[in-house]
Amino acid sequence: MFTFLLVMPIVNLWGKNFEIDKKMKNIYKPELASVTKVIEETEDIKTIRIKHDSNPKPGQFYEVSVMGIGEAPFGSASYSSEYVDLTIRAVGNLTNKLMNVKQGENLAVRGPYGNGFPMEKFKGKDIVIIGGGTGVAPVRTVIEYIEINREDYGEVDLFFGFRSPEEFLFKYDFDKWKEIFKFNITIDKPYEGWEGNVGFLNALLEKSEISPENKIVILVGPPIMIKVTVESLEKMGFSDDQIYVSLERMMQCGVGKCGHCMVGDKYVCKDGPVFCYETVKGMVD
Ligand SMILES: Cc1cc2nc3c(=O)[nH]c(=O)nc-3n(C[C@H](O)[C@H](O)[C@H](O)COP(=O)(O)OP(=O)(O)OC[C@H]3O[C@@H](n4cnc5c(N)ncnc54)[C@H](O)[C@@H]3O)c2cc1C
């Protein structure tokens, strides 16, 4: 009898724990999403469209995995409740494998993660959107969001910078964007047949003489581009609290558990990847 009384609560406790375990969701478990379209953007960049109803906020990202290879974060390049576009550059093992994905196949995906751009907070503001190279992919979500909620925002200026016309992403969207927004584009070096602007993005921005009044800047690109563009913006009179950047850091869990992505005291995966420049200044320079 004594043994029974002693053992009962333990059994109950185990039973309870077992129930909790059964209900607990494995946050690292990816789900399969079918690939509905693959667009070859450049020689080494593809946009893979997956059927997904997660409706990410502009600036959020997904962890995409390939069995036996690994997992990596990719920002959403679209704003839709039906699909997610992932625009991926082949740089290593996983991304090269992803270049072989075909329409009709499945992709293992978890997310969306991260905070995204605070679009509600930007209501009533003019928006300057600056994207360099693959940085144009995450800003496309912002552009598509504004297209849908056009009346909530003032003037929108787009500034895109690419190494050459061969590197252009989303060429098929350019005509539409030119109609709705002020569209500025530049390439790094002269290129045969190119009659547009040549030079770095920050120089084009300075030439535009945009006034900082009532503006918010969304800035995504490689670290060096962020650095020089912020310097130009400051020269033009913009303050750090008007500038929002999306940071790329090495990640593992993507959900604030492993600490791999930390910049100062911030988890880029959970507190970011979008930060007001004021809060990360000095940590990203
Ligand atoms: C929030 C977030 C969003 C991202 N969105 C995109 C996207 O939309 N499109 C895209 O092509 N890539 C994106 N990346 C980068 C992408 O995750 C890496 O390119 C990918 O992990 C490379 O994996 P791999 O196995 O192919 O290459 P690896 O063999 O792991 O690495 C190849 C090279 O890329 C470098 N690298 C790997 N990961 C990163 C990283 N996170 N930041 C900087 N350098 C890195 C490595 O140092 C190495 O030089 C994003 C990263 C983050 C953190």
Ligand code: FES
């Ligand atoms: S990637 Fe693990 S804590 Fe951010």
